[in-house]
Amino acid sequence: MTTSLDPTTYIPADVKANGAYYTPDAVARSLVSWAVRDETDAMLDPACGDGRFLMGHVNAVGVEQDPRSAAVAKTRAPGALVHEGDFFRWAAHTEARFDCAAGNPPFIRYQLFKGETRRAALELCARHGAQLSGLASSWAPFLVAAGSLVRMGGRMAFVVPAEIGHAPYAAPLIEWLCGRFAHVQIVAVREKLFPGLSEDCWLLYAEGAGGCTDHVAMTVLERFAASNAPPKTTVRVPLVDWRATWNRRLRPFLLSAxxxxxxxxxxxxxxxxxxxxxxxxxxxxxSGANAFFHLRSSEAAYWCIPPALLQPAIRNGRMLPGAVLNRAGLDRLVREDAPIHLLRLHRGQDVPREVRRYLDSPAGQVARTAYKCRVRDPWYAVPxxxxxxxxxxxxxxxxxxxxxxxxxxxxxxxxxxxxxxxxxxxxxxxxxxxxxxxxxxxxxxxxxxxxxxxxxxxxxxxxxxxxxxxxxxxxxxxxxxxxxxxxxxxxxxxxxxxxxxx
CATH class of the missing domain: 3.90.220 (Adenine-n6-DNA-methyltransferase TaqI; Chain A, domain 2)
Structure with missing residues (x-):
């Protein structure tokens, strides 16, 4: 099956893996307006996708790794220069510099943002003074790399995950932004910018590249409204308080003073x-295989598992009472035939024949192939x-x-x-x-x-x-x-x- 390259209907392949959730047009237009001051400004979009940021400015350059998306971007923004390939490799070698940058960098968690791309991204960030952790999601190095290509006095305007308000890996990014720009503003929006996503998104605006600031300007909004300039600051967040009192988190500043x-x-x-x-x-x-290792009383009786090898276990918060878990609470779960019996075996112990029969059952054959079971010896000894x-x-x-x-x-x-x-x-x-x-x-x-x-x-x-x-x-x-x-x-x-x- 081929993917349509019609800009009006195009949907990128493998959206989740590539973090390619494209921005609503009103948000894209606003961010371009925040970043661009003059039609001669050179604007960079480091992950231009289908070109909806590029089409908002006549002098734009985009980079896109997905060939189909790059083709759509060229159609949608014919006046823009679109480079097809990995942004971090391109950023490490380009001599181009820009008056501003705008876009919506891909949000790919560290588990999937890996390999050579990740190594190159973190090395590039370190070269520019941003020491991002190994847990950083992809959007953070995109911002550092894009910001490093902005000329003195330049600006950035980006969609960012709301994780910027609480994730430990985002704190070094905020430190870097405040050491690189004279004004750093986070716009927190309560109503979802992307209604179909479980993740919340906020907006970042920075200006005065080459300067620095001792605070983050924060704007707290109930909902996004299109605008030609960043909204007014509602709270000033001194970095000293952000570090010492609030554990390098912006989320508390959603609240009143x-x-x-x-x-x-x-x-x-x-x-x-x-x-x-x-x-x-x-x-x-x-355990590696919760359904196998947690038995109901009826299952334990069926397999004749000795009670001495069963440890009472609470599998999730829904099983918990309000204040105290006591013997009566466990008895209630037993009467409900809840899976509260953990099969507790140790390395080197003599495994009874009845238990061996359970371990060798079809369910046991499947359980031993689970990753956590596969990498421990013996596979059935939960540590x-x-x-x-x-x-x-x-x-x-x-x-x-x-x-x-x-x-x-x-x-x-x-x-x-x-x-x-x-x-x-x-x-x-x-x-x-x-x-x-x-x-x-x-x-x-x-x-x-x-x-x-x-x-x-x-x-x-x-x-x-x-x-x-x-x-x-x-x-x-x-x-x-x-x-x-x-x-x-x-x-x-x-x-x-x-x-x-x-």
Whole structure:
């Protein structure tokens, strides 16, 4: 099957793998207007796709790796110069320089942005003073490479993922932009620029190449409106505060100054500790084949698996009760015939005949081919099984759960294992875990995921604030709950929900 090259109907091949989600025309026209000051300005689009940015300016140069998209770009913008090939190779050798750059760089996560292209991209960034991490998605090096080709005094205007507001790999990019441009502006837009995508997108504008700035200008908008110039700044983010108070994140600046002061004051109180100070926090075990290793009671009985080889396990947050998992809670799951029995075998142990029969079943033949099973010896010995003091939600919708594990169950990597360093801190955790203060901290320290979910990586969970009783008593709970609701609205999970108290 051939792909139509009609610019009005063209859809690129392998959209997701190439990060080729093309920009709405109103957004493209606006960004070109922000970047271009004169019709003689030379404009670069480093990933020009089908040419919708190029067609907005008479003196434009684009680079596109996909031959079909490049052909469409040449048709759509016949006056533009379109180079077909890898942008980073081209950028490393070109002598061309530009008055401005605009576009929508591809968003390809680090797992797929790999090989020679990735190596060349990160080397080029390092050459220009941007030390991006190995976890950087493709859009970040595109911005650095494009920015390095902008002349003194020049400008950039780009679509960027909302990850620029929270991802650790985005922080070195922001540092580089502020050291390279006299004005750096992030435009956060709550309503989706790309309604069909789970990812949110914001906008970046930078001007005064060759200068530097000590702050990020941030504009917070409910929805995008086409404009010929960048919108007015709504909040000034000093880099010193961004680094020291907000852990190099812009997401807290979606909130009002009053809401930020509420959380900053809570976090800085002498009696406030972080969850990582009180406990080790990390995801549970990786079985490699959850459906095989987690058995229902009926399945365990059918295969005659000895109870001594079955460890109670909570497979996901939906299985957890609201506050405490105890024996009665496990018994309820057993009555429901939920898959809560982890087959726990060790290297070198004598495997009973009944268990061998299960391991050699058709399901076992499939399970042993899974990657994590394939690379361990023996394939059926699940490593790193912990029995934590608490389970913490890894991904949450309405609220984050921190559930005490009185049943001595374990969990896979769909939940965090929280193990106290000192059992005397049970009281401190118990006082906080079902309060608005806890939910507020989780929302600010965590980050949004597609579909409206909140995700807490281990490093983020370790930063969750655990205030003392005086801090909890001093907290404006109404404002805290309003702030939680606002952050949920920004991650598209808005409910009129009040959080339970102890």
């Amino acid at each position: 009053e809401a930020r002061a509420l959380y900053a004051g809570l976090a800085k109180r002498p009696g406030t500790r972080r969850l990582g100070d009180l406990a080790s926090v990390g995801i549970g075990y990786v 790193d099984i912990k029995v934590p003091h608490y389970f913490l939600s890894y991904m949450s919708g309405r609220s984050v759960g921190l559930v005490r594990n009185d049943a001595r169950a374990t969990c896979p990597n769909t939940l965090h294992c929280v193990t106290l360093k000192d059992r005397r801190d049970v009281a401190a955790i118990g006082a906080v875990r079902r309060t608005p203060a806890f939910q507020l901290s989780c929302e600010i320290e965590g980050h949004p995921l597609g579909g409206g979910m909140l995700k807490l990586e281990p490093r983020e969970a370790a930063r969750v604030a655990i205030p003392d009783r005086e801090g909890l008593a001093a907290l404006n709970e109404d404002l805290a709950q309003e702030t939680v609701a606002e952050l949920q609205r920004w991650r598209h999970y808005a409910l009129d929900q009040r959080y339970p108290r102890n």
